[in-house]
Amino acid sequence: MQTHFTEAQRRNPAIQVADEVLRKCVHCGFCTATCPTYRLTGDERESPRGRISLIQNLLESGAAPSPDTVANLDHCLSCLACESTCPSGVSYRRLIDQGRELIEDKYQRPLVERTTRNFLAWLLPRDRWFRRALILGRWTRPLLNRLGRHLPVAGAMARILPDRLPGYSADNPAVLPGVYLANGEELMRVGLITGCVQSVLAPEIDAAMVRVLTRHGCTVVVPESSAAGCCGALSHHMGRTAQARDTALANLRAWDATLAQPQDSDEGKIEAVVMAASGCASMLKDYPSLLDGSKKAENISLLIKDISIILNNLVKIKNPQTRDKALTGAAVAWQSPCSLQHGMQEQNAPVELLRSLGFNVRQPRDAHLCCGSAGTYNLLQPAFAQTLGTEKMSRLLETRADMIVSGNIGCISQLRSQGRSQNATETVPPVIHLAELVDWATGGPKPPAL
Ligand code: SF4
Ligand code: SF4
Incomplete structure (x- = not known):
């Protein structure tokens, strides 16, 4: 036009x-x-x-x-x-x-809105404070619910608060920085970014990532978490481009050292960088446009791969013998995160991977539609988010699957919160991350959510 x-x-x-x-x-x-x-x-x-x-x-x-x-x-x-x-x-x-x-x-937003956005932009990337806020939120959930009548963000927070908080924390992380060597012959070497929000809400996912990757012949390098933190997606989605750029640059600096040097005495180059949250991976893929074509941004963008793509390849090579027979044929509903299917244009790898492990994969109607999580959207736009979340859960329930599997902590939290608010007569299956399921199916522990 x-x-x-x-x-x-x-x-x-x-x-x-x-x-x-x-x-x-x-x-x-x-x-x-x-x-x-x-x-x-x-x-x-x-x-x-x-x-x-x-x-x-x-x-x-x-x-x-x-x-x-x-x-x-x-x-x-x-x-x-x-x-x-x-x-x-x-x-x-x-x-x-x-x-x-x-x-x-x-544009100057009204005071309450401005304060809420400032607070979220400050809180979410700070894992220690975020965890403290979650603990406080769980104690005060009834109050938040009541406040929600006048302050929708408070009601949204009460809904999204997890049922349980993992035992891990910033001082006791589920995955420590270091090099995790491949079991047997090393087929590839990847870097793992543990991120911010997920490391508080569901750190067990990163632990499953390390287990499942090493079991399938992949060495995993985890940089110092203090150096590589939030990817910048949360501030970017709120229009705070300068803050997102600063965060992205800090991440690149942290990764510079890891990507430039041999990681241990065995040496070896990192061939891909993975993270369990596809929302963050999509953000890193887009670093070149955020940072105006910086060479380092281009490099990391090329290295970013979704875990489903890597596991799909490795599972084909290793053809794991440890498949849990009891899981063969289990009906799994795959909820494709928007950041994966639209942001990174990847639709096939997760489905192919789950099918290759013997799962009966079912996809909900209107699978292209968002679940309403979208970064801080479910907190800032609770009415739309709640409607979309309810719709998504209804479509997932139609599949009559034994469990719902996704690839992004935002979607997982949103679906779990929807599951809690569904009609009590409906049985809502557990919602877990793809890496947890593949880990379990190939010899790892049962995911805590199950
Ligand atoms: S599909 Fe939408 S964005 Fe694309 S050309 Fe048509 S109106 Fe424009
Ligand atoms: S909400 Fe609509 S306009 Fe916005 S990104 Fe999604 S499809 Fe595009």
Whole structure:
């Protein structure tokens, strides 16, 4: 479509990116069919096409956004289903990122909203404080529930709080920094990023990652967790680009040393970098655009692989003998995270992997739709998130699977919270991470959630 930027605006590299993306959009509206918020509201301004127009107006006019426009853009989950659907290859993420940044720069949110966002941006990447907040939240859950009538974020927090907190903490991590050697012949060597939120909510997933990878002939290198922390996705999704860049640069510095040096006396180069949360992996894949094509960002982006891809290859090579016979044929519902299926465009590897291990894999209807987790979305937009979560759980329950498996801690937390709020007459299967299931099926311990 046509754009109307001035010559001065076109000299701005960010505007050049936006202009290129905007010109690709032909306003066909195919993307509206798969947009979760358009499906819920039927409102053009809540669709990708509508949001693209809103962002174009903002960028061209340079004006401060209205509260309505802010709400329309805030309601976007960044699920990127629209990118998967678009026949013209419109990179919607480039536009919504700029839209969010512009809101952050030019719009003053009401005090409560501002304070909530500041608090979440500060708290979530700090594992010690986050854990303390979870403990406090569990003690005060009834109060949060009551507050939720006036302050939706408090109600959302009460819903999302986990039923149990793992025994691990920042001072007693489930996976210590170091080199975990492959069992038997080393087929490959990977780096593992343990991240921030997941290391508090479900550190057992990283422990399963290390076990299952080493069992399948992979040496795992875990850098100092104090150096490599949050990937920056949480602040990035809130439009805090400068904060996200600082976090990304800190991560790259931490990984620089690990990637540049031989990791132990056996030497060997890291061939891939994995993390259990596909939301974080998708963010790292996108570092080159966040950091304007930095070489280090390009390098780590190329190394990032989803655990399903690596395990799928390794399981084929090792053909594990230790498959748990009792699990053969178990019905598993695969819930594909948006960050994996749309962000990284990977749909086949997890399903192929589970099938190769003998599971009866079932996929829910409308598998392309987001579960409503989306970073901090389920806290900041609880009404949409709750509706989408309920819908997703209903579709998963239709599969009548014995368990639900996903690849992202955000989706896992959201589904577990939905499971708790479902009608008590329905049996809600446990929700676990793909790495935990493959670990269990090939000789590891039963996942704690089971
Ligand atoms: S499908 Fe693509 S080209 Fe069509 S309106 Fe949506 S973003 Fe634009
Ligand atoms: S990212 Fe998701 S919610 Fe946002 S416009 Fe695209 S499909 Fe809709």
